[in-house]
Amino acid sequence: MDRLDDEDIGIIWGRHYPKRAEDASSMSLCVTLAMIIKQRAKTLDQYSDWPAKLEHALAAAHVPKDQFDTLETESTSEPT
16 A cells, blocks of 8 residues: 555545544544654654644644644543
């Protein structure tokens, strides 16, 4: 399987992020994309601190940080 380009991540994110609340598949896909972004951020050696690494990886993938943060909160919170 080919590696997802940053541009592809942004396109897929843009299509599925708005549907994540009502579609479990979209939520799962966004969580997977978030894991990929975090993994890519870990490999950025030109930045010393985590916030800078994550910010760069999000910008490269065209994923808004506020949406990423919202997804992180939603995916780690306890179901009600």
